[in-house]
Amino acid sequence: MTKPVSRSRSFASDNNAGVHPEVIEAIRKANEGHVIAYGDDPYTARAIRVFEERLGRNIKVFFVFGGTGANVLGLKAVTKSHEAVICAATAHINVDECGAPEKFTGCKLLSVETPDGKLRVEHIKPLLHGIGFEHHVQPRVISISQVTEMGTVYTVRELKELATFAHKNNLLLHMDGARIANAAVSLNTSLKEITADAGVDVLSFGGAKNGMMYGEAVVFFNPKMANDFKYIRKQGMHLPSKMRFIAAQFETLLSGDLWRLSATHANRMAQMLASELRKIKQIEITQPVEANGVFAIVPKKYVPQLQKKYFFYIWNEEISEVRFMTSFDTTEEDIEEFVALVRKTVK
């Protein structure tokens, strides 16, 4: 179904937002002359240095077009097809990637129901059976999303617990960091504290939801794991020929404070939206608001009226739970107007 193009902003997705003007400017500036294609260019070298400054020197960084590709190829690099990836039932890799992780890695996904999108050690323990038994897939990776698909954020302690448990059990920790900037500002930490320092092995580092036009990075915290990745990326159709344009965007985002300012703003807007919605008794907020997503039960009868003006996604049809997302360009006026419409609709 084609959704109408409108100049106004909705709360459907942080991917519905445009591109941050500073990122557009970076793309424009990178659009000069010729450089060697496929990443052998000064923009890519500089962007990789910026990643190293943020996440540590002993890493390998690869740029790819999108988040699904980053997840699938990052997982592919560290698994064999008889192995399994443990994830939350709500994980993007489980529900929003059209089976691509299974198709391209050959691995079974072992998904676990969790109330808040977070995996915990007690969810994983029951899956660690049949180790060495050829009739069972062999768990190899724990994949978590930071921020989770339910808008919650793993604390540093929770991350370390998972990583320690993983490594004790010959598992790796993969992080889908499509919203890693929002997580870091939510926890008031650096990007390194919630990745390298917490024990993450492979990371999909998100750019699009933080104001980029497109582009994500796969980061390996153990360089040996990246040995074959250049081939995996090419075979996986994610080797961008004009790599400089992804690199220039990341450099702009990460060399200064742009990533942090944009995510801080988006998170603050989500807090504002949640606190306004909490005042409306017909609306029930269902998850802690820890980053830039607000999950709420909006009684079914009100949904069509609201969606006429503000498209948003229904997350759980059964209970009419919906998702509202804020982004770097959400304004206080956007929220006031939307909340006024909600008030009018439920009256």
Ligand SMILES: Cc1ncc(COP(=O)(O)O)c(C=O)c1O
């Ligand atoms: C948690 C999460 N992971 C990954 C992605 C990346 O998906 P895409 O392939 O659309 O860039 C998204 C995008 O919505 C997401 O929400």
